[in-house]
Structure formats: structure tokens, C-alpha cells
Amino acid sequence: MCGVCGCGDQHQHSPKHSHILGLSPTRMVKIEQDILAKNNHYAAENRRYFTERQMLVLNLVSSPGSGKTTLLTETIERLKADTEIAVIEGDQQTSRDAERISATGVPALQINTGKGCHLEAQRIGLALDSLQPKAQSVLFIENVGNLVCPSGFDLGEAHKVVILSVTEGEDKPIKYPDMFHAANLMLLNKIDLLPYLDFDVEQCLAYAKQVNPNIEIIQLSAKSGQGLEEWQTWIKNQQALQA
Amino acid sequence: MHELSLCESVLQVLEQQAQIENYQTVTAVYLEIGALSGVDPEAMRFCFDSVVQGSLAEKARLEIIEIAGQAWCSACNANVLVEQRYESCPNCGSYPLQINDGDQMRIKQLEVA
Numbered sequence: 001m002c003g004v005c006g007c008g009d010q011h012q013h014s015p016k017h018s019h020i021l022g023l024s025p026t027r028m029v030k031i032e033q034d035i036l037a038k039n040n041h042y043a044a045e046n047r048r049y050f051t052e053r054q055m056l057v058l059n060l061v062s063s064p065g066s067g068k069t070t071l072l073t074e075t076i077e078r079l080k081a082d083t084e085i086a087v088i089e090g091d092q093q094t095s096r097d098a099e100r101i102s103a104t105g106v107p108a109l110q111i112n113t114g115k116g117c118h119l120e121a122q123r124i125g126l127a128l129d130s131l132q133p134k135a136q137s138v139l140f141i142e143n144v145g146n147l148v149c150p151s152g153f154d155l156g157e158a159h160k161v162v163i164l165s166v167t168e169g170e171d172k173p174i175k176y177p178d179m180f181h182a183a184n185l186m187l188l189n190k191i192d193l194l195p196y197l198d199f200d201v202e203q204c205l206a207y208a209k210q211v212n213p214n215i216e217i218i219q220l221s222a223k224s225g226q227g228l229e230e231w232q233t234w235i236k237n238q239q240a241l242q243a
Numbered sequence: 244m245h246e247l248s249l250c251e252s253v254l255q256v257l258e259q260q261a262q263i264e265n266y267q268t269v270t271a272v273y274l275e276i277g278a279l280s281g282v283d284p285e286a287m288r289f290c291f292d293s294v295v296q297g298s299l300a301e302k303a304r305l306e307i308i309e310i311a312g313q314a315w316c317s318a319c320n321a322n323v324l325v326e327q328r329y330e331s332c333p334n335c336g337s338y339p340l341q342i343n344d345g346d347q348m349r350i351k352q353l354e355v356a
Contacts, residue, residue: 026271029264031350033256035249035274101254117245149245152281177328178281213339 039153042121046156049128053135059157061179063172064145066165067189069097071222072140076104078232079127083239084137088127090119090144097142107131118149121156138239147176158238159184166190166197170204177211185216192221223236245253245288249348256350257300266355269300273352277345279312279328304354312345 030032034040050057060069069089076085085107089097098110111123124141133139141157143150151160162183164172167190173180180186186208194201201219208215218234219225257269265314272291284307291305311326316332322343323332331338 026354026356027266029260029266029353029355031256031260031352033350035252035256035348035350038255116248118248120248148281152245174329181328183293205327210338 011189034163036152036154041120042125043154044155046121046125046128049142049148050139050156050158051242053133053137055133055137055139056235056242057139057141057148057155057157058235059141059143059155059160060163061143061147061150061160061183062145062163062165063147063168066145066168067222068142068145068162068163069100071163071187071189071220072142073100073104074222074225074228075140075231075235076101076106078228079235080104080106086131086132086133086137086139088119088124088131088139088141090142092116092144095218107133113144117144117146118153119143119155120153124155127241134136136239136243138235147172151178151182158242161185161187163187163189164204166194166199166201169235170200173204173207173211180208180211180215183212183215185218185234188217188219190221190223191219191226192224245252246282246290247294249282250287250290253291253350254294254298254300257353258298260353261299261355264353264355266353267299268356269303269353270356271354272300272306272350273306273308273354275308275310275347275349275351277312277347278312278326279342279346280348282348284309308351310347312342312346314340314342316340 060068079085085106087101087106089101089108089110090113092098092113095110095181098108101108109127111119111127113119119141141155160183164186166188205217209219218227218230220231247266253272276284287307288305295303297302313322314325316323316335316337318337319332323334325340328342332340
């Protein structure tokens with residue numbers, strides 16, 4: 001500690017660091033606040049909004065190119081006859097994904113994050129004002145394609161659902177453990193391609209369980225339709241829990 | 244991971260607290276960053292310098308207190324140090340372990356004038 005000013009530094013009192021009489025000295029202020037406190041506050045508000053309306057909200061996370069949007073349009077086609085659905089799309093740029101969702105006939109809103117690599121809870125709150133999702137609806141939030149940053153930002157969702165496609169490495173769960181730890185469900189997508197790949201399914205599932213022993217796993221293909229019924233049943237069961 | 248937006252959140256807290264705690268400038272910011280928080284201290288320093296430009300913390304020093312990852316191993320009945328979330332116990336090899344420290348990212352205190 002500096003013996004002259006007690007400011008915690010090791011330094012000489014050169015003119016650059018002089019303490020002129022009359023200037024207010026420095027002091028310490030205790031903060032003890034989580035850096036994500038503000039996001040968590042907005043997330044709690046969103047969660048209250050969803051609970052009041054008995055909505056099921058799923059935060060879909062994955063790396064780019066895992067087939068999230070295709071899976072989502074297929075899921076919507078299967079659910080929309082008897083379920084109210086709304087979608088929030090997050091991407092850095094363009095409204096291409098929201099246009100793909102809108103083509104299914106359900107309301108979709110695009111959030112462009114610009115330089116941001118993830119969606120934040122405050123942006124979701126603002127989106128709700130214009131999207132006006134119906135009570136007891138299912139809201140899908142398709143996060144920015146990124147297996148790192150979205151893991152730390154709670155949006156108020158009931159569950160994070162991580163989508164991993166078999167065209168990626170089976171070691172993704174241990175390479176990006178935070179995301180697989182934060183998710184409650186993992187969808188292993190594009191399994192129709194397994195005959196053409198060296199992807200080790202058992203090893204992948206073991207890695208996912210190693211990072212998160214409680215994670216549920218459904219293997220499916222948005223293209224062939226395999227496994228989609230199980231995914232649909234999972235959504236229905238979760239929806240029943242919100243009522 | 245997303246150090247730029249984390250630094251923006253830190254700056255918002257500094258600006259908010261300025262009114263409550265009645266200070267004009269921040270001369271040092273003390274952060275606690277856990278080894279399992281996903282935050283890279285070097286990236287945090289880099290982003291901090293650019294985010295605070297033109298703010299009340301423009302000249303602030305960033306002090307990062309790094310906290311080691313710690314988890315409870317129920318087989319050993321003891322706390323053990325871990326470097327990654329998915330690691331098995333360094334003593335007995337069993338998992339899962341229950342993380343109980345080192346996943347925080349907190350603003351601990353400020354030095355203000």
C-alpha cells in the first residue's frame with residue numbers, strides 16, 4: 001500500500017499522482033453485485049409475465065447451422081393445429097429467419113443483435129410488447145447461433161433447449177460445457193445423416209451426461225421426421241406443467 | 244465469452260451507484276471472476292478500457308480477483324479444486340461433482356473520488 005495516500009498502489013508521489021490539499025480523497029464503496037444482476041432482473045420480470053399467462057417459453061440455443069430454424073418450422077407445422085405459438089428470432093443481421101417462420105402462419109418477431117452475440121432479457125421484454133403472445137401459448141425464442149454467450153443470459157424461459165447436429169463433433173458437449181450444463185433438453189438433430197458420418201452417438205450422449213447428469217436427450221431429424229413425435233410429446237408435457 | 248456486454252453492464256452499475264454513493268469519478272473497479280464463470284480476464288481488461296472511454300470511469304484501474312473453481316465430491320466427502328465444469332474428482336475420479344465456488348462474476352467494490 002502507498003504510505004502517503006493509502007491508496008493500495010505501489011508508487012512514487014510524482015506530480016502525476018499528487019494529492020493537492022482540498023481535493024476529495026478516494027474512498028472504497030462496497031458493491032457486492034452480480035455483473036448479470038440487471039439482466040437477471042429483467043429475466044425475472046419476463047418470467048412473471050409468462051407465468052401469469054401460463055405460457056411455455058423455450059430458449060433454443062445451438063451453434064450456427066445446426067438446423068434450428070428448419071426444426072422450428074417443422075415443429076410449428078405439427079403443433080399449430082391445436083396450439084397457439086409465437087416466435088422470437090435472434091440473429092446479428094437480416095430478418096430471413098423470421099420470414100421463414102412467418103410463412104408457417106404464426107406470429108414471429110425478429111431481433112437483430114447487431115454486434116451482440118446473444119439475446120438479453122430486456123430485449124425480450126420489449127419484443128413481448130409488440131408480439132403480444134396469447135395466454136397458454138408456446139413461445140419459442142431462437143437465440144443467436146452461438147454455443148458460448150447465450151448460456152449465461154437468462155431470458156425468463158422455462159428451459160434452454162440445446163440443439164446439436166450430427167454433422168458437428170460428438171465432443172461439443174465437453175468443448176462447450178457451460179451451454180450443455182445450462183440446458184435441460186438436448187436435441188440431437190440430423191440423425192438421418194448418421195449412415196454417412198463417423199459420428200459416435202453413444203460417446204456424444206455420454207459427454208452430455210458428464211457435463212449435465214440431468215439433461216434429457218431426444219434424437220431426431222427435422223428432415224425425415226424421425227423423433228419429432230417424441231419432441232412434440234415433450235413440449236405437450238411441459239405445456240401441461242405451466243397450467 | 245461476451246466480455247463487451249459484461250463491461251457495459253459494469254459501467255451501468257458504476258453510473259447508477261454514482262448518484263446513490265455520491266461520487267464523480269471511479270478510480271478503481273474490483274471484480275471477482277471465477278475460473279468456471281466463462282469469463283476471460285484478459286478479454287475483460289481489453290473490453291473494459293474501450294467501454295469506459297469518456298465515462299466517469301475513464302481513468303479507472305481494473306483489478307480482477309480470480310477465484311479458483313471448487314466443487315464438492317460426495318465420494319471423498321470433501322471440497323476439491325476443478326478447472327472445468329465437467330471434470331471428475333482429481334482425487335478419486337468420480338463425477339458428477341457439485342460446483343460450489345468459482346462460477347461467480349461480481350463487482351466487489353469500487354475506489355471512488
